[in-house]
Amino acid sequence: MHYMTRAGAVRAVDGVTFSVERGQSLGLVGESGCGKSSIAISLLKILPDSARILSGSILLEGVDILPLSEDEMREYRWKRISMVFQAAMNSLDPVYRVGDQIIEALELHVGSAPSEAVERVRELYDLVGLNHSFIPRYPHEYSGGMKQRAIIAMALACEPAIIVADEPTTALDVIVQDRILREMRKVRDALDMSMIYISHDMAVIAEVSDVVGVMYAGRIVEFGETKDVFENPIHPYTRALMSAFPSVTGEKRELATLPGEPPNLLAPPSGCRFHPRCPYATEECRSQPPPTVRRGVHWADCWNPPEDQSP
Amino acid sequence: MAHYLVKRSAQILLTLFVFLSLVFFIVNAQPGDVSSFYALNPDIPPETRERMQDLFGVNDPLWKQYLVHVRNTFTGNFGVSFSHYPRTVADIIRERLPRTLALFLTASVISFYLGFALGKIIAWRRGGWTEYTSTIGGVTLYTVFTPWFGLMMIWLFAFRAGWFPIGKFLDPVLWRDAPTDANAIFNRMILSAIVVSIAVFALFAVTAKRRMAHSRLIRIGGLALSALAVAAAWFATGTGYLAWDILKHMILPVATLTLISFAGTMLLTRNSMLETMREDYVMAARAKGLPEKDVRDRHVARNALLPIVTSFVFSLAFAVDGGVIIEQIFSWPGMGQTLVSAALTEDLPLAVGAFVFVGVFVLIAHLAADILYVYLDPRIRY
Ligand SMILES: Nc1ncnc2c1ncn2[C@@H]1O[C@H](COP(=O)(O)OP(=O)(O)O)[C@@H](O)[C@H]1O
Numbered sequence A: 001m002h003y004m005t006r007a008g009a010v011r012a013v014d015g016v017t018f019s020v021e022r023g024q025s026l027g028l029v030g031e032s033g034c035g036k037s038s039i040a041i042s043l044l045k046i047l048p049d050s051a052r053i054l055s056g057s058i059l060l061e062g063v064d065i066l067p068l069s070e071d072e073m074r075e076y077r078w079k080r081i082s083m084v085f086q087a088a089m090n091s092l093d094p095v096y097r098v099g100d101q102i103i104e105a106l107e108l109h110v111g112s113a114p115s116e117a118v119e120r121v122r123e124l125y126d127l128v129g130l131n132h133s134f135i136p137r138y139p140h141e142y143s144g145g146m147k148q149r150a151i152i153a154m155a156l157a158c159e160p161a162i163i164v165a166d167e168p169t170t171a172l173d174v175i176v177q178d179r180i181l182r183e184m185r186k187v188r189d190a191l192d193m194s195m196i197y198i199s200h201d202m203a204v205i206a207e208v209s210d211v212v213g214v215m216y217a218g219r220i221v222e223f224g225e226t227k228d229v230f231e232n233p234i235h236p237y238t239r240a241l242m243s244a245f246p247s248v249t250g251e252k253r254e255l256a257t258l259p260g261e262p263p264n265l266l267a268p269p270s271g272c273r274f275h276p277r278c279p280y281a282t283e284e285c286r287s288q289p290p291p292t293v294r295r296g297v298h299w300a301d302c303w304n305p306p307e308d309q310s311p
Numbered sequence B: 001m002a003h004y005l006v007k008r009s010a011q012i013l014l015t016l017f018v019f020l021s022l023v024f025f026i027v028n029a030q031p032g033d034v035s036s037f038y039a040l041n042p043d044i045p046p047e048t049r050e051r052m053q054d055l056f057g058v059n060d061p062l063w064k065q066y067l068v069h070v071r072n073t074f075t076g077n078f079g080v081s082f083s084h085y086p087r088t089v090a091d092i093i094r095e096r097l098p099r100t101l102a103l104f105l106t107a108s109v110i111s112f113y114l115g116f117a118l119g120k121i122i123a124w125r126r127g128g129w130t131e132y133t134s135t136i137g138g139v140t141l142y143t144v145f146t147p148w149f150g151l152m153m154i155w156l157f158a159f160r161a162g163w164f165p166i167g168k169f170l171d172p173v174l175w176r177d178a179p180t181d182a183n184a185i186f187n188r189m190i191l192s193a194i195v196v197s198i199a200v201f202a203l204f205a206v207t208a209k210r211r212m213a214h215s216r217l218i219r220i221g222g223l224a225l226s227a228l229a230v231a232a233a234w235f236a237t238g239t240g241y242l243a244w245d246i247l248k249h250m251i252l253p254v255a256t257l258t259l260i261s262f263a264g265t266m267l268l269t270r271n272s273m274l275e276t277m278r279e280d281y282v283m284a285a286r287a288k289g290l291p292e293k294d295v296r297d298r299h300v301a302r303n304a305l306l307p308i309v310t311s312f313v314f315s316l317a318f319a320v321d322g323g324v325i326i327e328q329i330f331s332w333p334g335m336g337q338t339l340v341s342a343a344l345t346e347d348l349p350l351a352v353g354a355f356v357f358v359g360v361f362v363l364i365a366h367l368a369a370d371i372l373y374v375y376l377d378p379r380i381r382y
């Protein structure tokens, strides 16, 4: 997926392939500007005018949604695939009651009668731990954490097969964040739906996902089961990310920050896109795209992977 | 809500008070007094002039005159007009104000509706021919010299095409042996308009609340039906042709006022829409699978409306000027014309009265906007 800007095409998502099983939770992690949100909005095809999906396919329960018309696509949105937005704080329309905004989706997709819809909203509020008395209130009467819960309730409303959660807890303080993460996991297990969880925070990803894709400069550079990726990271970028954040499970590590910034996607670096920042970069990294190193389902694109340390 | 209303009303009253004081002191800053008009008239002896000064109270201390002025204003006593002697100012205003309001409010409502609808469309479909024509056309009309444009309208549609009368409020020949006088007919017309508006407003509220299917059909049908019913009532009473005559005289000035003002709302709507379209809740609405039209009307336009309402009310105050010019050009005997002719004939009581009423009108519009705003934006705390 590219953004057509005056300066040229920003190749925000470039050659990314992944799949999510029913009931599975996929984590996408990477610094800001790596194309994570671009993937999310591509999945629902809610792109801004400047964005184009030039090629590829997005299969949702076996159907490629890319060639679908807007009218056909609307049938999929929210009913089959819903989303918790990065800017959850501002995803509620300020002039309508929160309950009514959930009912809007219910009436559209489930076609429920008003009384049933209200009943369903009550169930959803129970599920995400919100008090019923807030159903007829306006967004500005909610706290940040409550808005986030309401957004999650809204995303669950039509029982979609998959939810895309784009940095759902980034704007919240750590305690609220933790509680909401737990809540989301509970809900997902209870309803057996798939989830794509996007975050720049390795610790959060480690907690919520079954499989992880590490994104850098519009690409997935490492992919595997969460356990494998965290215990035996292959790609130097993954290792850098891990040392940049304290681990939630194990011993405290030094907060080594990653020097530099992700590249400008108007003109990504040649060869391995990480080479300008990689401490292990060699001559071939600069000129040739790196090969894929496979260890079972776990893989990464790198010229100089470390020794396999798994037993 | 009640508390907020009381607070706002108190503020409005205070503003009105300041306004009255300003009017009083501006008038008193003029050299001379009412009787100076007769100073050079040899037929009026000095004793008469002194007697007159006593009668008018101009020899009283200024603060006493001021108190009398304020008291008289609040009791609706503006004295007797000089140029329409012996009619009282209150009586003249009672006759003229409804005519101006009818002209003004009709044009404002149409212009707002037109500007909002066009602005909505051109923001949503950028770069189409609709955007091109309505922007060029709207801005041209908005910046055109109002008197020239008014005369052009008369020349084109009244003089050349002959579709409308050339001006004035009614056709005197037609009314020579009319059973009812024009003011009574006009008041009844206003009443009819109010009835139709209430009916349409109720339909709007009900269809919006219930999210009914075919809501547009129901609204337009309701408007047509109630208008038809009112028209039928008019012709049943045999005064329909008189109402139609006044209506015919209204069309051209209303159209002119509408055309010169809709572009302001249109461009503002366009900008406000473009800004709102970037909001996250708009993307969320789209992600929910809502049809484009619902995203546009229910979420984008509804939020874009807030700043537009505010500036629309402010523009009403400026539209008063335009109204004065339009009334002059179309010889429409309303407040604008009254104000101008009172100033020209040095009819001081009438000028002050008309001036005060223009101020009151603007203040009431502000109060109405405040109330509307509370209703439109739940975030406002009162
Ligand atoms: N509307 C847009 N127009 C142009 N470029 C954009 C737009 N949105 C995002 N980008 C660019 O696309 C890249 C990926 O952005 P994004 O998907 O938001 O990343 P992430 O969610 O990982 O932070 C960034 O380089 C960003 O500058």
Ligand code: SF4
Binding pocket: A235, A236, A237, A272, A273, A274, A275, A276, A278, A279, A280, A281, A282, A285, A290, A301, A302, A303, A304, A305
């Ligand atoms: S390919 Fe080279 S530059 Fe890229 S991550 Fe591996 S070692 Fe670093």
Ligand SMILES: [Mg+2]
Binding pocket: A033, A036, A037, A038, A086, A166, A167
């Ligand atoms: Mg993002």
